[in-house]
Amino acid sequence: MLQLICHNLTLGYDGQSVVRGLSFTVSEGDYLCIVGENGSGKSTLMKAVLGLLPPMEGTIAYGEGLSRGQIGYLPQQTLVQKDFPASVWEIVLSGFEGRRKFRPFHTAEEKAAARKNLERLGLAGFEKRCYRDLSGGQQQRVLLARALCATEKILVLDEPVTGLDPVVTAELYELISDLNQKYGVTIVMISHDLEAAVGRASHILHIGEDIFFGSRQAFLQSPCSRRLFREGGRA
Amino acid sequence: MITTLAAYFQYPFVRYAFLVGILIALCSALMGVTLVLKRFSFIGDGLSHVAFGAIAVASVLDIGNEMLFVLPVTVLCAILLLRTGQSAKIKGDAAIAMLSVGALAVGYLLMHLFSTSSNLAGDVCSTLFGSTSILTLTKTEVTLCVVLSAAVVGLFILFYHKIFAVTFDETFARATGIQAGAYNLIIAVIIAVIIVLAMNLVGSLLISALVVFPALSAMRIFRSFLSVTVWAAVISVVCAASGILISILSGTPVGSTIVAVNILAFGLCSLLGRLARR
Numbered sequence: 195m196l197q198l199i200c201h202n203l204t205l206g207y208d209g210q211s212v213v214r215g216l217s218f219t220v221s222e223g224d225y226l227c228i229v230g231e232n233g234s235g236k237s238t239l240m241k242a243v244l245g246l247l248p249p250m251e252g253t254i255a256y257g258e259g260l261s262r263g264q265i266g267y268l269p270q271q272t273l274v275q276k277d278f279p280a281s282v283w284e285i286v287l288s289g290f291e292g293r294r295k296f297r298p299f300h301t302a303e304e305k306a307a308a309r310k311n312l313e314r315l316g317l318a319g320f321e322k323r324c325y326r327d328l329s330g331g332q333q334q335r336v337l338l339a340r341a342l343c344a345t346e347k348i349l350v351l352d353e354p355v356t357g358l359d360p361v362v363t364a365e366l367y368e369l370i371s372d373l374n375q376k377y378g379v380t381i382v383m384i385s386h387d388l389e390a391a392v393g394r395a396s397h398i399l400h401i402g403e404d405i406f407f408g409s410r411q412a413f414l415q416s417p418c419s420r421r422l423f424r425e426g427g428r429a
Numbered sequence: 430m431i432t433t434l435a436a437y438f439q440y441p442f443v444r445y446a447f448l449v450g451i452l453i454a455l456c457s458a459l460m461g462v463t464l465v466l467k468r469f470s471f472i473g474d475g476l477s478h479v480a481f482g483a484i485a486v487a488s489v490l491d492i493g494n495e496m497l498f499v500l501p502v503t504v505l506c507a508i509l510l511l512r513t514g515q516s517a518k519i520k521g522d523a524a525i526a527m528l529s530v531g532a533l534a535v536g537y538l539l540m541h542l543f544s545t546s547s548n549l550a551g552d553v554c555s556t557l558f559g560s561t562s563i564l565t566l567t568k569t570e571v572t573l574c575v576v577l578s579a580a581v582v583g584l585f586i587l588f589y590h591k592i593f594a595v596t597f598d599e600t601f602a603r604a605t606g607i608q609a610g611a612y613n614l615i616i617a618v619i620i621a622v623i624i625v626l627a628m629n630l631v632g633s634l635l636i637s638a639l640v641v642f643p644a645l646s647a648m649r650i651f652r653s654f655l656s657v658t659v660w661a662a663v664i665s666v667v668c669a670a671s672g673i674l675i676s677i678l679s680g681t682p683v684g685s686t687i688v689a690v691n692i693l694a695f696g697l698c699s700l701l702g703r704l705a706r707r
């Protein structure tokens with residue numbers, strides 16, 4: 195079932211386009227990796243998909259059972275201040291705010307779901323910890339748990355492993371694959387790391403000079419991927 | 430000392446002042462946490478100057494109940510400042526500097542040109558730094574203050590979780606369907622209301638202290654949003670209450686005494702925070 199249909203998108207800021215003529219689709223259960231050079235417009239595309247940036251041209255349509263506010267999101271850099279006082283529990287529960295409308299208190303189901311999401315990400319027992327005291331990898335997992343509270347359907351991750359060491363990076367990739375395979379969560383991930391991306395994704399979208407969209411196999415046989423791998427494996 | 434205080438508290442205006450002071454301290458601390466964390470504290474500062482200008486205009490126009498004029502004007506400016514602050518093209522901080530200094534200058538100019546008071550310098554000084562004005566509150570002003578404070582606390586509790594979400598990560602909030610713009614607007618309006626209320630207590634130049642200090646003090650020690658919010662409110666109320674008592678007993682100006690107590694509390698909290706982290 196199609197969840198996201200982007201047709202002939204042109205995106206940009208203040209009348210200046212950054213990405214032109216982009217078309218792709220995402221189906222339920224897909225693991226789409228978006229690769230491209232720095233500044234090629236990956237984060238811009240993400241903002242458009244989330245409805246934070248209106249497209250200059252083209253359309254973004256959401257499939258049945260999915261609407262704009264139902265996309266879980268892990269920002270490229272959460273610009274949370276270093277000294278923001280917030281516990282893990284408060285942050286994870288805040289994932290529900292978008293769907294809660296005007297009820298001022300959390301229900302028991304929401305709390306149970308939040309606890310389940312913490313467990314899935316290996317954070318059981320971290321509820322009372324202060325966010326700013328956690329390591330980088332733990333912080334990313336807290337934000338993933340929050341995103342899962344916002345939706346179980348589709349997660350959009352913008353370079354989630356930036357700044358993490360190789361061991362923690364591998365763990366986080368493993369967790370994301372798990373969410374995709376065990377729980378059927380659709381993943382749309384922006385990545386800088388071509389090899390890791392291609393290793394796990396079902397589909398690849400490359401943006402930049404040459405735009406490519408297709409399955410992993412098709413990508414591996416495309417001239418685009420041969421050029422990228424020749425250039426050293428970093429997109 | 431107790432008997433002196435008891436004697437003072439027999440006068441209704443002292444009781445009013447005490448009640449109003451505590452309510453204002455409570456409201457300003459609640460919003461202060463969000464303001465500090467959202468880096469909106471400069472808006473509070475700008476608005477307090479706007480409120481000063483509005484009071485000058487109100488006194489020139491000879492409007493009976495100043496609050497009824499000052500409140501809408503300040504709320505309007507809060508909305509304007511928020512709009513410009515969000516637009517990338519106009520630098521928000523420059524707009525605020527312009528508005529606040531402009532309001533201050535024009536306000537003083539108007540008072541100078543049109544005031545019939547024989548003690549202009551005294552009037553200006555008390556508007557800026559607060560003074561005995563808190564002891565001359567009328568019953569209407571006290572009622573208005575109680576109603577508005579109740580509204581602020583009510584709104585804050587009702588929207589507490591949304592305010593947290595928007596404060597912690599506005600982009601995520603927007604992406605998951607929270608009307609972040611609407612909540613920013615609510616926050617701005619509440620700030621405007623608090624500032625107008627607090628003018629009576631500490632004067633327009635010292636309001637920011639009332640908003641910022643309790644939040645910063647609580648953040649030295651506590652590490653979750655809820656505990657910081659609750660303790661900022663407690664610290665603020667305690668500081669305001671002791672500040673008012675001290676000023677009654679020793680005849681110091683109310684506003685600066687409260688701020689001085691807040692500074693002390695901040696120092697104490699910083700110390701405790703360091704010790705706890707060892």
Ligand SMILES: Nc1ncnc2c1ncn2[C@@H]1O[C@H](COP(=O)(O)OP(=O)(O)O)[C@@H](O)[C@H]1O
Pocket residue numbers: 207212230231232233234235236237238239
């Ligand atoms: N808010 C903005 N206003 C104007 N230009 C922007 C903005 N954000 C990004 N850009 C520009 O858009 C281009 C693409 O940025 P981005 O989408 O962040 O790239 P990527 O995520 O692929 O590294 C860059 O040239 C950047 O300078």
Ligand SMILES: [Mg+2]
Pocket residue numbers: 236237238270352
């Ligand atoms: Mg980016």
